[in-house]
Amino acid sequence: MSISAELYAPSFNRLQNISASGTMRAVGEFVDLKSVLKERARKKGAVVFGVVSIEDANALPSVKIEWTINRWTKRLRDSMPEARSVVVFGILSTDDADEIEIRRSDGRLDYPGYMPISIIMRDLMRVLRDYGFRARAPSVYASYKRIAQLAGMGSYGKNALIIHPKYGPWLRFGAVLTDAPLLPDRPFEGDLCGKCERCLTACPADALEPYVVNPNRCLVGVATAPRARPELKRLLPEHSPVLTPQSRVMCTACQLACRYTTAERRRNVFSPASTRASKSRGKKKPSRPSERSPRRQRRSRKGTSR
Numbered sequence: 665m666s667i668s669a670e671l672y673a674p675s676f677n678r679l680q681n682i683s684a685s686g687t688m689r690a691v692g693e694f695v696d697l698k699s700v701l702k703e704r705a706r707k708k709g710a711v712v713f714g715v716v717s718i719e720d721a722n723a724l725p726s727v728k729i730e731w732t733i734n735r736w737t738k739r740l741r742d743s744m745p746e747a748r749s750v751v752v753f754g755i756l757s758t759d760d761a762d763e764i765e766i767r768r769s770d771g772r773l774d775y776p777g778y779m780p781i782s783i784i785m786r787d788l789m790r791v792l793r794d795y796g797f798r799a800r801a802p803s804v805y806a807s808y809k810r811i812a813q814l815a816g817m818g819s820y821g822k823n824a825l826i827i828h829p830k831y832g833p834w835l836r837f838g839a840v841l842t843d844a845p846l847l848p849d850r851p852f853e854g855d856l857c858g859k860c861e862r863c864l865t866a867c868p869a870d871a872l873e874p875y876v877v878n879p880n881r882c883l884v885g886v887a888t889a890p891r892a893r894p895e896l897k898r899l900l901p902e903h904s905p906v907l908t909p910q911s912r913v914m915c916t917a918c919q920l921a922c923r924y925t926t927a928e929r930r931r932n933v934f935s936p937a938s939t940r941a942s943k944s945r946g947k948k949k950p951s952r953p954s955e956r957s958p959r960r961q962r963r964s965r966k967g968t969s970r
């Protein structure tokens with residue numbers, strides 16, 4: 665029988681590991697490990713899944729992560745020298761409730777919408793270990809967007825996010841490093857943006873140039889930066905509404921404006937004013953600039969300096 669890189673026959677030791685976790689398989693049974701991982705990720709909420717070879721992921725240039733992080737991205741092999749594959753998956757933000765940021769009393773920032781990522785990562789690592797392979801989380805200083813593009817999950821968009829043909833910019837990525845030899849997927853080729861520039865126009869903070877976001881202007885960064893410019897801070901209540909004294913909805917204007925955003929995602933926005941309006945008039949009135957037409961957005965942005 666010929667065995668492709670991702671088909672795996674458990675050895676005796678590995679079989680013992682498997683049996684210890686209650687997933688005993690017959691000796692000599694070949695398992696398509698990549699499909700097992702993909703199915704597990706899907707069951708836990710991932711909508712996209714792919715694999716990148718460690719060579720391709722490691723060849724990515726190191727780039728500076730700015731914002732409050734101020735560090736260079738790490739090569740993936742630094743986290744696991746024996747790694748052979750990077751397993752990548754993406755969950756979907758379907759609602760503004762997935763965009764909440766909470767500042768805990770110790771100053772830590774929490775993003776409940778990202779919670780499923782850690783759960784899926786832990787689960788995939790457990791599966792890999794059950795099959796006798798090593799697995800660990802990559803450094804948080806890896807470049808997830810570049811890895812996702814290599815795994816075929818979409819093109820790098822003018823809003824500086826990975827755009828998926830079906831899910832638009834709403835994917836959130838997680839990854840696992842492993843020494844399992846899994847068959848890599850092909851990188852996503854092409855540019856889904858074309859001549860479109862809707863996100864650039866929609867950004868209330870002028871934080872976007874095509875394919876590049878300025879973390880010092882992006883309101884997601886501004887909301888957490890102690891020394892952000894006052895004229896940008898003033899945009900926060902409208903574009904990054906506060907829910908409680910310690911929590912807010914992150915700005916989503918560039919994502920809502922994207923032509924790959926579904927009508928359903930556009931409806932699921934935080935907007936108490938429009939809820940009141942629709943109750944009183946039986947009709948939904950857009951209140952956040954991101955829901956208005958690009959021309960109205962341009963008008964409302966006048967007066968914002970770069």
Ligand code: B12
Pocket residue numbers: 725727728729730731733737763804805806807808809810813820823824825826827833834835836837838875876877878879882884885914918
């Ligand atoms: C720091 C950070 C921020 C900072 C800085 C943003 C930035 N520079 O990307 C701030 C606070 C502003 C931010 C905001 C947001 N972020 Co953020 N952020 C990160 C983090 C931790 C690091 C990203 C980074 O700084 N990389 C370094 C920079 C220099 O790398 P880069 O942008 O890839 O740079 C390269 C490209 O520009 C590329 N390039 C330029 N032109 C072109 C053209 C093509 C065709 C290609 C292929 C490449 C390319 O060349 C550069 C050098 O290699 C990542 C998680 C991670 N560890 O990767 C999440 C991450 C990028 N954020 C994410 C998200 C979703 C957001 C927000 C929507 C908020 C939210 N809901 O979480 C906003 C969106 C703002 C925006 N329009 O980009 C997601 C992106 C998902 C996606 N679909 O792409 C990530 C991957 C988190 C995750 N786990 O999913 N973020």
Ligand code: SF4
Pocket residue numbers: 866867868869870871872877881882883884915916917918919
């Ligand atoms: S998240 Fe908001 S401020 Fe940041 S780039 Fe997108 S639209 Fe601009």
Ligand code: SF4
Pocket residue numbers: 821822823827856857858859860861862863864921922923924
């Ligand atoms: S709004 Fe248009 S230019 Fe911006 S990311 Fe979406 S498709 Fe690309």
